[in-house]
Amino acid sequence: MRLLHAVLADIRFQLKHGFYLVYAIITVMYLIILSFLAENILSVALPLIVFSDPSVLGLFFIGGIILMEKGQGVLMVLVVSPLRTSEYILSKVLSLTIVSVLAALAITWFSNYPTVNWWLLLVATILTSGIFTLLGIMINAGCNTVNQYMLRTIPYMLLFILPCFALLGFPYSEFFVIIPSVAALKLMLGAYHGISGFETAALVIYLFAINYILLKLAVTTFEKRIVYQD
Template structure:
C-alpha cells in the first residue's frame, strides 16, 4: 500500500512538473519523423527509436526528479516517513517505466503497421527502463544541481553506448550480449523482427537478475547518502 501511495504521488509530481507534457511533444515529433521514413526501414528504425528514447526516459529524467526533490526538501523529510529506501526507489522506477511504456507503445501503434510481439516489446521496455532508471540514480548520486548531473552523465552514458555501437558493427561478438543495453535492445528489436523463445527467455532472466542487483546497489547508495547524512 505504501508503494502504491508513493507511486500515485510520483506520477502527480511528474505530471505537475511537466514531464508528461514534454514527453507527449517528443513522442509526437518521433511519430512525425518516423512517418517520413520508407517502409522498408521501419523494422529497424522503430525498435531503435523505442530503445533509445522511451527506454531511456528514466536515465534522463531521474536526475531532474532527484534534484527537484532535493531543492524542495523532500529527500530530507523522507527519513521520518514510513516509506523505506527500497520502496522509494521502486516507486520512482515504476512511475518512469509507466511513462516509457506509454510512449513506446504509442509510437509503435501509430507508426508500425505490421504485426509485432507486444509481450516481448512490453518486457523489453520494462526491463530496459528499470535498468536505466536505476543506473541514472547512481549517476545522480553526489550531484547538487541538474547541470552537474548533465555533465556527470556523459561518461556514464558512453560506458553503455560504446558497447552498443560495437555490437551494431560486430553482432557476432557474443560477449557483448552480456551488456545490459545490448540485451535490452535485442529484446525490443526481437519484438519486431522475430526472436527465438529460448533466447528471449534468456534475455528476460538475465535482465531481471541485473536489475535486482542494481536495485540493491542503488539502495545502499541511497542509504549511505540520505539516511546516514551523506550528499546525494
Template sequence: MRKLELFKFDVQFQIRHGFYPAYALVSLLYIGLLSILPAPYVEQASILIIFTDPSVLGFFFVGGLVLLERDQSTFSTLFVSPIRIHEYLFSKVISLTTLSCLSSSIIFITVHESHLNYFPFIIAVMLCSIFFTLLGILLAVRVDSVNMFLYMSPALVIVFYLPLLDFFNLIDSFLVYLLPTKAVLLLLEGSFNTLSLWDYFYAIAVLTPWISIAYMLTLHEFQRFLRTKCF
C-alpha cells in the first residue's frame, strides 16, 4: 500500500512540475521530425530517438528530483516515517519508467501505426528506463549539486552508449554484447523484425544482472548518503 501511495504522489508531483506536459511536447517534436524523414531512414531514426531520449529520461529527471528533495531536507523527515528506502526507490523508478513508456509508445505507435511488434518494444523501454533511473539515483547521491550531476553524467553513461557504434556498423566487437544497452537495441530492432527465443533469452540474461547490480549499488549508496548527509 505504501508503494502505491508513493507512486501516486510521485506521478502527481511530476505532473504538477510539468514533466508530463514537457514530454508530451517532446514527443510531438519527435513525431514531427520522423514524419518528414525519408522512409528508408525512419526505422533507424526511431530506434535512435527512443534509445537516447525517452528510454533514459529517468536518469536526468531523477537526478534533479533527488537533489531537490535533499536541498529541501525531505530525507531528514521522510525516513523517520514507516517508509523504507526500497519503497522510495521503487516509487521513483516505476513512476519515471511509466512516463518513459508512455512517451516512447506515443512516438512509436503514431509513427509506425500497426507496423510494430509491441512486445519487445515495451520490454526494451521498460528495462532500459529502470536501469538508467537507478544509475541516476546512484550518481545523485554521490554529488553535491545539479551542476556536478550534469558534469559527471557523461563519464557514467558514455560506456553504455558504445553499442550505438555497432548499431551504425562502425565497429564489430562481441564485447558490446556484454552491455545492457546492446540488449535494449536488439529488442528495439525486434520491434520491426522477428526475434528468436535466443534473442529474448540473451536480452533478459544480460539486462537482469545489470539491473540487479545497479539496484544493489544504488541501495548501498543511498543508505550511506542518509547516514552521512542527513542524520
C-alpha cells in the first residue's frame, strides 16, 4: 500500500513536471521520422529508437529527481518515515517505467510495424528501463549538480551502449550478451523480429536477475552515499 501511494505520488510529480507532455512531443517527432523510412530500414530503426530513448529515459531523469529531492530535504524525511528505502527506489523505478512503456508502445503502435510481439515488447521495455534507472541511482551517489551527474553518465553509457554493436555479428560476438544492455537489446529486437522461446526465457530470467542485483546495490548505495553521505 505504501509503495502504491509512493508510485502515485511520483506519477503526479512527473505529470506536474511535464514528463508525459515532453514524451508525447518526442513520440510525435519519432513518428514523423519513422514514417519516412522504408520498411527494411524501419525494422532496424524502430527497435533501436525504442531501446535508446524511451527505455533509457530513467537514466536521464533520475539524477535530477534525486538531486532535487535531496535539496528539498525529502531524503531526510524519508529516514524518519515508514517508507522503506527499497520502496522509495522501487517507486521511482516503477513510475519512470510507466512513462517508458507508454512511449515505447505508442511509438511502436503508430509506426504500424506489422509483426510485433506486444507482450515481449512490454517485458523488454520494463526490464531495460529498470536497469538504466537503477544504474542512474548509483551514478548519482556523490553528485552535487546535474552537470556532474550528466558527465558521470557518459562512461557508463559508453560501457553499456558500445557493446551493443556486437549484435551486428562478428567472431565471438555472442559472448557480449552477458552485458545487460546487449541482452536487453537482443530481447527488444526479438519483440520485433521474432526470437525462440528458449532464448526469450533465458534473457528474461537473466535481465530479471540483473534488475534484482542492481536494486540491492542501489538500495545500499542510496542509503550509504546519498542519504547518510558516508
